[in-house]
Amino acid sequence: MMDYFMGQVESIDSDGITIVHPATKCRTYVFLPYVVAIAEEQVLYENVPEHAKIIEQYRKEKPEVAARTAIKDEKPEPPKPVAPTFLNPKALAEMAKKAKASFQQKEQK
Numbered sequence: 553m554m555d556y557f558m559g560q561v562e563s564i565d566s567d568g569i570t571i572v573h574p575a576t577k578c579r580t581y582v583f584l585p586y587v588v589a590i591a592e593e594q595v596l597y598e599n600v601p602e603h604a605k606i607i608e609q610y611r612k613e614k615p616e617v618a619a620r621t622a623i624k625d626e627k628p629e630p631p632k633p634v635a636p637t638f639l640n641p642k643a644l645a646e647m648a649k650k651a652k653a654s655f656q657q658k659e660q661k
Contacts, residue, residue: 557582558593 557580559571568583574595596603 559573562570562572570581598604
């Protein structure tokens with residue numbers, strides 16, 4: 553199974569990389585052992601004259617690129633809120649009791 557995460561690198565530490573999606577601003581932290589590859593992409597803005605030339609060249613040479621680079625006036629929909637996950641305190645307390653009892657039994661042996 554392969555997942556593809558896209559984002560601008562926000563920070564790197566000894567454990568992983570934090571990236572931020574350019575449109576949604578969602579942050580993702582990827583642990584280094586799970587990073588297979590990092591690819592760089594160029595971000596082009598039509599209001600920057602040098603970038604506009606590159607965009608036009610792509611559109612002329614590759615019609616399929618023209619369709620994917622069309623400017624959309626619509627803003628991406630913000631992600632829908634996700635219901636928070638709540639832990640069952642009673643189940644956690646019971647689990648802690650069992651773990652403590654198990655640990656005490658091992659100490660007595």
